[in-house]
Amino acid sequence: MAFSLPPLPYSHNALAAQSMCQETLELHHDKHHNAYVTALNGLIESKGLAGKSLEQICAEAGKAGAEGAPVLNQAGQHYNHILFWQVMSPSGGGDKLPARLAAKIDQDLGGLAQFKEAFKQAGVTQFGSGWAWLIIGTDGKLKVTKTANGANPISTGEGQPILGADVWEHAYYLDFRNVRPGYLDNFLNKLVDWSVVDSLLAEGGLKSGQSA
Numbered sequence: 001m002a003f004s005l006p007p008l009p010y011s012h013n014a015l016a017a018q019s020m021c022q023e024t025l026e027l028h029h030d031k032h033h034n035a036y037v038t039a040l041n042g043l044i045e046s047k048g049l050a051g052k053s054l055e056q057i058c059a060e061a062g063k064a065g066a067e068g069a070p071v072l073n074q075a076g077q078h079y080n081h082i083l084f085w086q087v088m089s090p091s092g093g094g095d096k097l098p099a100r101l102a103a104k105i106d107q108d109l110g111g112l113a114q115f116k117e118a119f120k121q122a123g124v125t126q127f128g129s130g131w132a133w134l135i136i137g138t139d140g141k142l143k144v145t146k147t148a149n150g151a152n153p154i155s156t157g158e159g160q161p162i163l164g165a166d167v168w169e170h171a172y173y174l175d176f177r178n179v180r181p182g183y184l185d186n187f188l189n190k191l192v193d194w195s196v197v198d199s200l201l202a203e204g205g206l207k208s209g210q211s212a
């Protein structure tokens with residue numbers, strides 16, 4: 001087997017009215033994400049990845065530290081982008097969350113407004129490239145966290161991500177130039193499909209279905 005680039009779950013211009021333009025999605029999905037998939041497939045043989053799931057590879061590469069970085073850079077980014085495309089939709093946005101997700105956010109994070117502020121801060125304060133996350137922590141509680149470059153909460157052992165925002169400049173520069181806080185506000189208020197996040201909560205995180 002090999003890793004593959006899943007198609008976007010919507011057309012390339014589907015999010016344009018929500019400030020993620022067609023050119024952003026063409027470059028980000030078709031070029032950037034595809035490059036991670038190609039590079040990861042190129043490592044399967046030399047790094048002994050055959051037969052392993054994408055999640056297993058992320059966890060093992062994370063545990064390996066600096067030695068695992070070349071694999072984690074590609075495997076983490078493949079996993080991270082699969083999640084990223086799924087948690088946005090043309091009908092996303094708004095503050096009406098499914099009841100199960102809303103109750104969990106209230107209980108573990110002090111409510112939707114506090115969650116959004118914490119998530120935005122995680123993204124804004126991630127120096128350089130990386131990701132902001134909402135995860136199911138190892139204790140079963142929701143938690144907001146951030147990671148650098150291609151890492152993710154599976155590779156750090158923190159838990160299972162159910163929402164992720166890409167804060168690499170390639171994610172927002174065409175639409176928001178240098179204004180990362182504006183991109184994150186827009187992501188949280190206009191783009192997130194809360195029904196998908198709720199499903200991922202019920203499923204215990206994203207199962208990518210991808211393996212080497």
Ligand code: MN3
Pocket residue numbers: 028032081166168170171
């Ligand atoms: Mn990206």
